[in-house]
Amino acid sequence: MTRRYDGRGRWSVIRPGPTDSEAGRPLSPHPEGISVPAGTLYRGREGMWSWVAHRVTGVTIFFFLFVHVLDTALVRVSPEAYDTVIASYKTPLVSLMEYGLVAAVLFHALNGLRLIAVDFWGNGPRYQRQMLWTVMGIWLVLMAGAAYPVLHHAAEILFGE
């Protein structure tokens, strides 16, 4: 499906017309397909999904950071208060959330560098898709590398030594 812009603020979606065999009749009189008004839900390609992911991870990190400054501020209350809260971070559930946070930060950081390259590097826009796959590749490698350090403590609690 392709989209067409009329230059006046209206998008339409070009759907291929039915073919001879599908329609059971001769080919559509509109060989280029028919044009219908687009719905409100734009399902784009990789570029749009990476934008959604960048936004979701950015907002997630922001809320985490707010909580994280609050918990660290407990060092001004008492060592015990701080250590009690940190102890709850060493449980399997929170370790898993930590792994999710690492996933969000790594994606946002790597994709952020890609966005910067798209904006400042002359060939950036041309290679944006290749760069996204590079980002995903590096992300996978780093996530595999982070799995043991972040999760092995939780795995020991859950499954024994």
Added chain:
Amino acid sequence: MSVESSVDLTASSAAYGPDNPAPVIEPPRARTKRTPRNRRTNFEMHAWLFMRLSGIVLVVLVIGHLLIQLVLDGGVSRIGFAFVAGRWASPFWQVWDLLMLWLAMIHGTNGMRTVINDYAERDNTRFWLKMLLYTASVFTILLGTLVIFTFDPNIR
């Protein structure tokens, strides 16, 4: 070839003239009485640039932070008051954490401002959401800064 002849007048635009003026199209954001006279500030451009520059610095600060806190010898399992005291004994890590706090908070706040502007359609909602955002951000930055500067390893 003259300019005029290269301009393709469509039937509808050809019909307009001094005697039959084309309809006026309201600009989407018309100026009102409250619009400041001089709107030529570059705030949005500077914000845009800041997102990118702070992003580059944050890659180093945040990834380094995650490596130290979550990955290197033991990860979270060794973090506690004593660990914090050991790190903030060094001005290097104090400056690191301070810079990371300020850059991440300003970057994140500006990002959240964009998100609010995108989704909150009513003027009032948008205004109050942003006020809430700025209040929370100023509070967080001040609290974090205070904690780094007034940390006392011998609190007990």
